[in-house]
Amino acid sequence: MTFKAIIVAGGSGTRSGGRKQWMSLSGKPVLNWSVEAFENAGAAQIIIVVPEDDVAKAQAEFPNAIVTPGGSTRAQSVQAGLKALNAAGDDIIMIHDAARPFLTAPLIDSLLLRMETARAVILALPVTDSLKKTDHDTITDAPTREHLWRAQTPQVFRFGDIVRAYQAWTNGQEPTDDAIVADHAGIRVEVVEGSQRLHKLTYKEDFELLEALIMSETQTQIRVGQGFDAHRWGHGESVWLCGVEIPHDKTLIGHSDADAGLHALTDAILGAVGLGDIGDHFPPTDPQWKGASSDVFLKHAATLVRQKSGRLVNVDVTLICERPKVKPHREAMRARLSEILSLPVECISVKATTTEKMGFTGREEGLAAQAICLIEMPVVRA
Structure with a gap:
């Protein structure tokens, strides 16, 4: 099954100490991991969304991809990526955060398999920790974790569906991910179990965690x-x-x-x-x-x-x-x-x-x- 990919790499990296898409992870920039994963999986087209002043650098690094400037929010960057795509309404589009570098072919294959019967699919992990609701630093409730999942990327949609869903977003707030935009538009979003390795790089300590993971798996x-x-x-x-x-x-x-x-x-x-x-x-x-x-x-x-x-x-x-x-x-x-x-x-x-x-x-x-x-x-x- 053919697909196209959008890699969102437009963050400022204030919490990680720099633009994390260019920071080194096991000897290569974070962004390279996702680009190579989609190239190896046979993506028909790859769109990379970066800050405007990184466009020339990214285009030189990835000549086979289309690089486009993003917006001030993730949702704006996703929409910029959708506009840059050369896609028809039924084309399968994977939207992925560069901050999740350990994307693998089996994960991509599992998403494509589910898309044979689904309109939209995301990777997610079931919540295993106990949940607490607080009033500042005091626990006020302990919600059940049953049926709760932690969303990951890629998140996969038909091109026409996700474009219309973003056009219909009227919530007034910044969407937390693409799945909530699709759900708001009445699109049924299904879940495929993801991977703990698809950890998101947010803080400096996350780099240490993934470096240690690489070292533990590789002689x-x-x-x-x-x-x-x-x-x-x-x-x-x-x-x-x-x-x-x-x-x-x-x-x-x-x-x-x-x-x-x-x-x-x-x-x-x-x-x-x-x-x-x-x-x-x-x-x-x-x-x-x-x-x-x-x-x-x-x-x-x-x-x-x-x-x-x-x-x-x-x-x-x-x-x-x-x-x-x-x-x-x-x-x-x-x-x-x-x-x-x-x-x-x-x-x-x-x-x-x-x-x-x-x-x-x-x-x-x-x-x-x-x-x-x-x-x-x-x-x-x-």
Whole structure:
């Protein structure tokens, strides 16, 4: 059964400490988990709804999806996603929150199976905790938990049904989810039991919980990679180091932008996962890489790690030169590496040293860089 998907990733993340859709979970951004789940399940179309200033970033990251800006509320973002869809009235639409990253093919299949006979279906879990109603901090009642469920996503509807349901919403309050909008419009919504793994990321502690869950389910091994690169100086007015342009009276000479820091780190990551070196993936004889920005190379290496279900733990780059002075730009470099790798800045180190006027770097003939990284990889059984 074919279906289309809307992934809502428009939150500000005030409770989680940042826009959680871009925060790293086991080595890749939270949003990537849901996109990959729908791609692997064969979604005919994927709409990603993000804040307006994240549209370009998301479109670059997910070129096969349609990215659209959301609204100030979840309901507005869902409706923006529905408008972006190319869908007919009977098309099956799954609406999913990116904050629930552990969506699986079996869960998607169970929803599609129920939609063969239902008009609308949601994932949910039965309430198992005792419920208490309070007046501030005093218990006033203990409602029964019988027939009570905790709603999850995806929530699944026929396209025409959910569009009309939102048009008919006149409650005056913000709907808590799409199911209540459908129910308000007279659409019968059925429940399929979800999964405890489909936990919603709301607070910082939720990230720790899901990271621990991944670790408990996966046997991992530690991989260490190291890289080295050097470029000679030439005439110029600035130099690129670790993704940051620094004013200088020379520039580094190379086929690309000659960012030795990014080149060394790219080689370290490729080496850790056993995928050769930067020249294997981006040959200097290929004219398309002439003058290329080296962040393309580093992003490619990080993507290969994610594709192998690996997790980048930390990176450490050392720049070896007499000039320019690196320390004034070090935090900008760490921030740029954090952005490229989707890795917390505290897991990134950039340092600099000289060779006390010795050797080619001491004579200011060139600059060198070395890098090391730590990666967790799942154990591959022979």
